[in-house]
Amino acid sequence: MREIEELIRNQTAVPYTIPIRLKVSIPLDDLLIFSAFTDYHNSLFGDLKIKFKINPHAFVFCQVNLIISMAKYYTMNEDELLGRSQQNLKNIDFMFRNWNLTFQYAKQFTQLGYTADLITELHAEPLTESGLKNLVCDIKPVTISIKNYIITEITANMAGYKATDACLNRVRYFYSQCPFVVPAKRVEVWPFPTSATLTGIRTSQNIPLSHVTDFSLLFLKEAKAATCIENLCYQNMQITTCRHNFPDTPMNTLDQQFFQLQLNESNLDLLFEATDEFEDTLATPRNTATRKLNSLTDLTSFLITLQCERNSNGALTFDGLDTLNQNTSVELRGAPIYQGATDSYCNVDTSGK
Known part of the structure; x- marks a missing residue:
């Protein structure tokens, strides 16, 4: 808090500019990547590298509960605060005693570049002539953007993978006798041409499919959304x-x-575990027939993954859909669980365009 005050103290122009240090941790859990590193060792075929790009617009922010933040600040700086004037201690005590819950924290992340309602100022208003006061918070729309960034260090979390010497020797012998192929994945992004209406969504896209193993569906509320995706219910x-049809029977996202299904198809039911946020996004209702529901945790990690498998005589068959570079129709359809004012997927196209 003190650092922010010092940084913006001499700034007169809005928006304020504040340097912030962020720790970026990239979880690497793609089994195919590690299979390539294990089966095709650098000493055999030259360098194999993992390359990634950071989208500066994909960072997110969230306002913390001010009373909790103030309590931590008081605990960490208790000695210094006690050495200051008694008025500062009275102000902190006044905040603890008079904080009200009229401001409902969304408890969700907002993507940088987007606007969120935040508490921008706290002040006391007199209620009686005897000196009784009421603590009031000003709530205004605030947009936080990133102007530029410098990467100084990045850490990565990954499970342990290791090939034994016997395995590497056998790989060397095998590929010394025949050509080798390094498997790879490619992600293609195709937007559907029409958006949802008040009664749901039914849209299609004609695209070529080349050995497609999975469909991943993201439902954006804004065109520039890249990180914060909510369950559309x-x-x-x-x-x-x-x-x-994928899956064989229609889905209800709650x-x-x-x-x-999502745990199985995201490989989060055995070796890897889903985060609490991802599980909450899949299981937490956002509305009822009469009202929308406030979130108790972050619910912006929603993603639908569908493996291209079908039930063939009681056995699952993975097709790896391939149309030989010919366009084919991919149709998506669905309807809101609750229609009308409580529809939590707010970005609907009422004009039907």
Whole structure:
């Protein structure tokens, strides 16, 4: 708090500019990447590298509870505060005693560059002539953006993978006798041409499919959204392409079957565990038939993953959909669980365009 005050004290122009240090940790859990590093060792075929790019607009922010932040500040700087004037201690005590809960914290992240309602000022207003006061907070829309950034250090978290000497020797012998192929994944992004309406979504896109193993669906509330994606709370959702439905039965994005489906298809049911935020996003209702519900935790990690598999005579068949570079229709359809004013997927196109 004190650092922020000192940084903006001499700034007269709005917006204020504040340097911030961030720790970026990239979780690496792609099994195919580690398979390539294990099977195709650098000493065999030259350098294998992992390259990634950081999108500065994908960073997020969230306002913390001021009373909790003040309590931590008081605890960490107790000796210094006690050495100051008694008025400072009275002000802190006044805040603790009079803080009200009229401001509902969203408890969710907001992407940089977007606007959120934040507490911008606290002040006391007199209630009676005897000196009784009331603590009032000013709430205003605030936009936090990133102007530039410098990467100084990055850490990565990964599970342990190691090839034994016997394995490497066998790989060397095998590939000394025949050509080798390094498998790779490619992610293609295709937006659907139409958005949701008040009654749901039914849209299609004609695209070529080349050995497609998974469909991943993101439902953006804003065109520039890259990080904060919420559960749209839809039912009867399904993708149809190549004469197959994925999944076999329509989905409800809040029921137990959908929850287990997403854990299975994201490989989060065995070796890797889902974060609490991801599980909450899949399982927490955002509305009822009569009202929207405030979030008790961050619910902006929503993603639908559908493996291209089908039920064939009781056995699961992975097709790896391939249309031989020919366009084919990919249709998405679904409807909100609750329609009208309580529809939590607010970015609807009422004009039907």
